[in-house]
Amino acid sequence: MFVPQVISRVAELYGDDISRLDMYVGGMLESGTHLTGELFTSIIFDQFQRTRDSDRFWFENTRNK
Numbered sequence: 001m002f003v004p005q006v007i008s009r010v011a012e013l014y015g016d017d018i019s020r021l022d023m024y025v026g027g028m029l030e031s032g033t034h035l036t037g038e039l040f041t042s043i044i045f046d047q048f049q050r051t052r053d054s055d056r057f058w059f060e061n062t063r064n065k
Helices: 002-013 023-029 038-054
Strands: none
Touching: 002 023, 023 038
């Protein structure tokens, strides 16, 4: 499989210390059944939720009534 080879190569580039891995690179290496892994899914969900909650004209916003 392609992904384990890439992960082992990236780990080698970081001196086998993947704790120093950049968030973007690590997020791009996450695999799953969706287009994004758990990290990017969480970030995107949080951003959309914050955008929705800060919109005073959002139809579900009960604080504006």
